[in-house]
Amino acid sequence: MSDGYLDIHYARTRTADAPRPMLDGHIKTQVCVIGGGLAGLNTALGLAERGVTDVVLLEGERVGWGASGRNGGFVGASYAVGTDTLIGKVGLDHTKRLIGLGQQAVSLILERMKRYGIDCGPNPHGHVAASWYDNPDAMKEWVDFERENFGENIDFIPREQLREDYAASDMYFDGAIDHSSFWFHPLNYCLGVARAAESLGVTIHEHSPARSVMTEGRSCMVTTDMGIVEADKIVVTAGGYDRSLVVELAAAFQRVATYVMVTEPIDETLISSVIKTHCAIHDDRFSLDYYRRLEDNRVLWGGRGTTRMAEPGNLGQLMHGDMTRVYPELASVKVETAWSGIMSYPMHRMIQVGELRPGLWYGQGFGGQGMAQTTVAGEALAGAIAQGDDTIDLFAPFGLNWTGGPVGKLYGEAFRLYVRAYDQVTTARDRRGAGRRK
Numbered sequence: 001m002s003d004g005y006l007d008i009h010y011a012r013t014r015t016a017d018a019p020r021p022m023l024d025g026h027i028k029t030q031v032c033v034i035g036g037g038l039a040g041l042n043t044a045l046g047l048a049e050r051g052v053t054d055v056v057l058l059e060g061e062r063v064g065w066g067a068s069g070r071n072g073g074f075v076g077a078s079y080a081v082g083t084d085t086l087i088g089k090v091g092l093d094h095t096k097r098l099i100g101l102g103q104q105a106v107s108l109i110l111e112r113m114k115r116y117g118i119d120c121g122p123n124p125h126g127h128v129a130a131s132w133y134d135n136p137d138a139m140k141e142w143v144d145f146e147r148e149n150f151g152e153n154i155d156f157i158p159r160e161q162l163r164e165d166y167a168a169s170d171m172y173f174d175g176a177i178d179h180s181s182f183w184f185h186p187l188n189y190c191l192g193v194a195r196a197a198e199s200l201g202v203t204i205h206e207h208s209p210a211r212s213v214m215t216e217g218r219s220c221m222v223t224t225d226m227g228i229v230e231a232d233k234i235v236v237t238a239g240g241y242d243r244s245l246v247v248e249l250a251a252a253f254q255r256v257a258t259y260v261m262v263t264e265p266i267d268e269t270l271i272s273s274v275i276k277t278h279c280a281i282h283d284d285r286f287s288l289d290y291y292r293r294l295e296d297n298r299v300l301w302g303g304r305g306t307t308r309m310a311e312p313g314n315l316g317q318l319m320h321g322d323m324t325r326v327y328p329e330l331a332s333v334k335v336e337t338a339w340s341g342i343m344s345y346p347m348h349r350m351i352q353v354g355e356l357r358p359g360l361w362y363g364q365g366f367g368g369q370g371m372a373q374t375t376v377a378g379e380a381l382a383g384a385i386a387q388g389d390d391t392i393d394l395f396a397p398f399g400l401n402w403t404g405g406p407v408g409k410l411y412g413e414a415f416r417l418y419v420r421a422y423d424q425v426t427t428a429r430d431r432r433g434a435g436r437r438k
C-alpha cells in the first residue's frame, strides 16, 4: 500500500494530496454522496457548481482508490454498450442525444482541467482503433456512420499508414482515429476533481465506509463506523466495490475484474520501432487490448475481463504475454507494476442513473467506459437534484434489471469465453488469409 492506495504506477506518480479526516460524529447536510470514484466526485462537483454546496461525500478508502484511479485513462464519448445496441433499443434520435451527452462530457472534462488547474497530463488527443480483422470496408462504413450520425471527428487509417505512423504489428490490418478523445492520469484527475469540489464548499471524508442507508419519508440517514449523516438526499455511487449497502442497486450489475500493467521505461529506438505514437490504441475484438506509450516510454497495457475476483498470481506475466503477442519485439521488457480493478456491468451494459425511491439517487454500471460517462451521470444527477432538470429521464430505459445472481455470473463468464474463442478463430483465419504469422 502507498498511503492508503495500492502500490501501482498511478499512486507512485500522483500529485501530493493529504488524507482527509474520517467522519466522526453526527452531522446534517443537504446531499450525502457515497463513493469517491469519479461518479461520486462528479456529482458532488456538479452540485457545487450549481450552487448546492452543502454536500458531504463519504469514501470508504481514499479518493480515486477504486476503478476511477486505476484504469486505462482513455477518455471518449461512447458507452460500454455498443452504439448499434443502443439504436436497437431506443432508436437513432435518442441515441444521438445520449452520445451528445458523452461528447459534452469530454469537453467538460477538458474545460474543468483548465478552470480548476487539474494537472493530470500529458493529454495527447487521438484514440486509434486498430483492427484484428481483414475487413477495410466494414471499418470505413463504421467511420462514415459515426461521422454522419454523431458528428464524430474520426478518420479511416489504411493498413500501410497504421503500420508506418501508429502501430507496427502483424496482428493489425486497418484502423481509425478518433481525434476528439484523449488520455489522462486518472488518479490525478480524481484528486483534482476532489480539490475542485472542496474549493466550492463540498466536505469529503475518507476511510469512512457507509454501513447503512435509511430513507423514510423526507428524512435520509447514512451511518458509518464512527458517525451519522442526516441528509435531504443521498446519492449512491459505490461502483463495483459494494455488494450490500442497497440491495436493489447491487443486484442490478455483475462485478467484472479487469487488469492493467505498466512496464519499465523502454529504450527509445526499440519502442519507436513498434509503438510510433503517444495516442491511445485499442483493438476491435470483444475482449480487447488497450494501451498507450507513456511520456517516459513505459507502456501501459490493459485488457482481459472476468467475473472471478481473485487476482491471478502471475498477473504481470499474463499481461506481458498479451503485449508480446502483439509486439514480440518487446519480449525483453520488464513489467514494473500490474493490478486489477472492479467494474460494475448491468445486463444491458448501459449506465444506470436515477432515483430509486424518494431521496435515494444512484449512478452506477459504467462498465469499461467510465471516464467521460461518470461526468455524464454526475451532470444528470446534479441537474436533477439541484434544478429538477429532466436530462436524467434519457436513462429511464436502462433500469435496474436483475442480473441473475450466481447463474447470471456463470452465464456472463461462459459468454465471455465463447466470444474470446470466436475472436481467436476469426482473427487467426484473417491473418492466415493475408499470409501473416498466427
Ligand SMILES: Cc1cc2nc3c(=O)[nH]c(=O)nc-3n(C[C@H](O)[C@H](O)[C@H](O)COP(=O)(O)OP(=O)(O)OC[C@H]3O[C@@H](n4cnc5c(N)ncnc54)[C@H](O)[C@@H]3O)c2cc1C
Pocket: 034, 035, 036, 037, 038, 039, 040, 058, 059, 060, 061, 062, 063, 064, 065, 066, 067, 068, 069, 070, 071, 072, 073, 074, 075, 076, 208, 209, 210, 211, 237, 238, 239, 240, 241, 242, 245, 258, 259, 260, 302, 340, 341, 342, 343, 363, 364, 365, 366, 367, 368, 369, 370, 371, 372, 374
Ligand atoms: C482496470 C480498469 C481499466 C479501465 N479503463 C478504462 C478506460 O481506459 N477508460 C474508461 O473510460 N473507463 C475505464 N474503466 C472503467 C472506469 O474506471 C469505471 O467505469 C469508472 O471508474 C467507475 O467509476 P465509479 O465512480 O462508478 O466507481 P469507482 O471508481 O470504483 O468508485 C467507487 C468508490 O466507492 C467507494 N465505496 C464503495 N463502497 C462504499 C461504501 N459503502 N461507502 C463509501 N465508499 C464506498 C470505493 O472505495 C470506490 O472508491 C476501467 C476500469 C478498470 C477497472
